[in-house]
Every structure is written in structure tokens, then in C-alpha cells.
Amino acid sequence: MEILCTRADCPKPQNFFADLDDNATLKTVQQKYCITCGMPVFLDGRYVPSKLLGRGGFGAAFLARDRRTPAMRKCVVKQFKPAGDLTPEQLQKAQNLFEGEGAILEQLGTHPQIPDLFAFFELTVPSRQLGQQDKFFYLVQEFIDGENLEEELAQKGKFSQDEVLAVLREILPVMKFVHEYDNNPIHRDIKPSNIMRNRNGRLYLIDFGAVKNKVAGVATGRSTGIYSMGYAPPEQMYGHEIYPSTDLYALAVTCIQLLTGKQPAELLDVNNNQWKWRNDAQVSDRLAGILDRMLLPAPNKRFQSAEDVLDALTSIAPVNPPQPVSPPSNPPTTHHSAKTAILINPLSTLELLGSAAFTGFEAGLLFIALSSLLTTSGISMGIWGMIMGGLIFAQFRRLIEKVDLLIIAGITLALVLFIPPLHNNFPIDFVIMVGILAGAGTVCVTALFRLVYKLLSNIL
Numbered sequence: 001m002e003i004l005c006t007r008a009d010c011p012k013p014q015n016f017f018a019d020l021d022d023n024a025t026l027k028t029v030q031q032k033y034c035i036t037c038g039m040p041v042f043l044d045g046r047y048v049p050s051k052l053l054g055r056g057g058f059g060a061a062f063l064a065r066d067r068r069t070p071a072m073r074k075c076v077v078k079q080f081k082p083a084g085d086l087t088p089e090q091l092q093k094a095q096n097l098f099e100g101e102g103a104i105l106e107q108l109g110t111h112p113q114i115p116d117l118f119a120f121f122e123l124t125v126p127s128r129q130l131g132q133q134d135k136f137f138y139l140v141q142e143f144i145d146g147e148n149l150e151e152e153l154a155q156k157g158k159f160s161q162d163e164v165l166a167v168l169r170e171i172l173p174v175m176k177f178v179h180e181y182d183n184n185p186i187h188r189d190i191k192p193s194n195i196m197r198n199r200n201g202r203l204y205l206i207d208f209g210a211v212k213n214k215v216a217g218v219a220t221g222r223s224t225g226i227y228s229m230g231y232a233p234p235e236q237m238y239g240h241e242i243y244p245s246t247d248l249y250a251l252a253v254t255c256i257q258l259l260t261g262k263q264p265a266e267l268l269d270v271n272n273n274q275w276k277w278r279n280d281a282q283v284s285d286r287l288a289g290i291l292d293r294m295l296l297p298a299p300n301k302r303f304q305s306a307e308d309v310l311d312a313l314t315s316i317a318p319v320n321p322p323q324p325v326s327p328p329s330n331p332p333t334t335h336h337s338a339k340t341a342i343l344i345n346p347l348s349t350l351e352l353l354g355s356a357a358f359t360g361f362e363a364g365l366l367f368i369a370l371s372s373l374l375t376t377s378g379i380s381m382g383i384w385g386m387i388m389g390g391l392i393f394a395q396f397r398r399l400i401e402k403v404d405l406l407i408i409a410g411i412t413l414a415l416v417l418f419i420p421p422l423h424n425n426f427p428i429d430f431v432i433m434v435g436i437l438a439g440a441g442t443v444c445v446t447a448l449f450r451l452v453y454k455l456l457s458n459i460l
Contacts (some may be wrong), residue, residue, distance in 0.1 A: 006041075272298055
């Protein structure tokens, strides 16, 4: 099994543990450590990182599995580790901010279109520099199995007016929920890549790593420099107070990007500080006017709440009869455990070799039976191939496994031995020998391929 080390400066973060291919071992072993740097790889003793999703100046995100759940639930582990050396005071402040963010996310995760927060914790480990220690902060969130709107735009091209209206009418209630929650959080990082569509077509607002609170409707001070270039309004870029309309501005930039297929930098006239996008999109004047108001540089000139925008949208009728936006075809599963995803755990080494022995044994007996019954070799080989393909598929989908294999193998052997036409007067010991040799041969070939795969994985 491959497990990633989450230490940012680890020279070789990929680790391979052959014993963890067995799920029973994976769920019971106490801890494993990075072979290169000694970092614990079971985060909080349970989360097993398998793939890097992204890395930035404030940390990284990993696709992981929770080994303490029956189906090894997929999840997203976000690591908060600011770049650069921090003083003890700065590190304590970062820890306080992290804990506050975790508390906010725990509350906001009660909304069905915001990923659930599963855990947040810190990890202190020996540094790679002698005599020092490194401190890491982690958030663990629900994995949304689907595509974000940035990827959807790249795949399908420009969105229609009806599709953008559907996005607005589904995301604005989520933003209303966020803005009206305790201490009035502001997301501060609305953009296409932070709006996910799952396999069932539902939109989620994700990545609350930049969220900022307001208390009693008054900003807590100047905004920090956390924003995505092109989507942030002037007040956010200049470090001034931020408002719900700050998020509405970013949502409007997201919409005109979806409508035009162009990046924000291509649509903003920096000399006049105006958005030039209408000629590249086919929308009604009413929707264009709503988006333009959301894009005004002065916060007090924009809509002041998500509810205000929703009210304005009620007067816009769809161009075509309402239809649900189709979920993306063949969505990848390498983004942020989906609640509805079907997970098929990979076979452990012992299960794989046992399956190989069963497959070879069945192949040998079926070959004797079909060759004895059918005089035409082509027909017998075709039927043999279809039956073997069905058996392999059933094992892959775990429709048959473990004791099922023994039962099926025993039934097949009994049929071939006790129905004379199925073994064409071959001696019983010959039939048994063919089955055993075929099973042993398949085990040897499977073990060889697995060994070669492991060696190549370690080299590459």
C-alpha cells in the first residue's frame, strides 16, 4: 500500500508498506512512519494520506482514508503549515486562528451543501533539523466526489444563461446561510474551483480556509492578504473591511467567467476599472444588470446580501424549460468520502493469491469439461473465455469471495469427477492434477507480476 508523508520538505514522501495491503493489518497496526524522514503517516492515528491534491503557501491538501471506519471512508486532510520560520508568539497566534477556523467549520458543516468537518488536531514531531520540533495543524473534511466548476468549464465550454442561473439559485442560499450564521462569517475565496458538483448534480461550497468572522455586524479589523487574484474586490485586495457583498462580487466574477469561458484578467479593463464581458456572453439585459451591480467597485453600491440577489433573480424566466443541470460525465474521484459513493476495497495480498488459485483451478477444470463435451475447439474456447471472464468480474466486484470460492471450486470438482461426459474418461487423479497445477501456475504468475509492480513502484 502506498502512503504519503505529509511533511512538506520530505525528499521522498512516497512510502510502500506491503503488509498494509491486508485491510485487517491496516486497521489494527498502531502506527507507521515515513521511511525517509520518520514522520508518522497515520495522522491522528487514523487518517491515511494516499494522494496530494494541492499545495500552497499555507499548507497542503491530501486525499486520505479513515481506517477507523468500516468502509475506509475517503476524506480530505488539509494541513496548515505556514511557510517560513515563525516565532513562538506567531505560532501560538496561528494555532489560535486554526482552532477558531475549526470551530466555524464544525458549525457551518451542518448545512447539506457545505462539506462536513470530521476532525481537527495538531501534530508535533521532531524536525529534520537536529534538536528542533515541527508543529503541524490538520483539518479533516468530507470528500466531495465530483468536479469543480473550473474543471467543468474546461471540459464542456461556456455555460448558458440557464446554467448560470441554476448555479446562482443553488449557491446563493448557501452563502446566505454562511453570512447569517453566528459572528457573520465571510468566505473570502469564492471562485469556480471552490464550487463543487457531486455525482448527483448537487453544488457544494468548499474551502473555508480563508473564512473571516465579523462580530455584531462590525468588521473585526483590516482584512488579511488572503484572496485569489482576479476574484477579490478592491476592499479585500487593499486590506480594508470586508462585507457579505465582498463574497457577492467574487460570485459575480465566477459567473461571468462561466458565461464567457475567459479568465478574469481577460475581462477586466484595468485602466477604467470596469468589467468588459457582455460581448462574450449571451444573457438577458436583466441578468447582465444584476451581475454588473454585483461587480461594482464600491461595496455599498452592490447588493448587500445574498437574499437581495435572489429576490432580483425571481423576475428572470428561464430561456428554456427548467431542467436539472446534468452532473459531469465521468467525474474524477481525485478531489476533495462521498456519502453516496460506492467504495470497493482493493484485494489484500492473501486475497489476491487466493483468488488467483481459485481462478486457475476453475480454468483447468472448465477446460477439461468443455473440451470433453464440445468437439469444436473454437466454440469451447469461446464459452470457456466468457465463463472465466464472468468469474473474474464477480471476484473484482466482491460478488464472490473467501468461503464462496471454496464452495464453487468444490462443486465444480464434484461435477467434473462424477459426471463421466465432463471428463471424457480421463483418470480422476489426472483431472485433480490439472486443476492443482493450473491453480499453482496462476498463483506463481500473479505473485511475479505483483513483485515486479512493487519493485518498479519503488524505483519510480
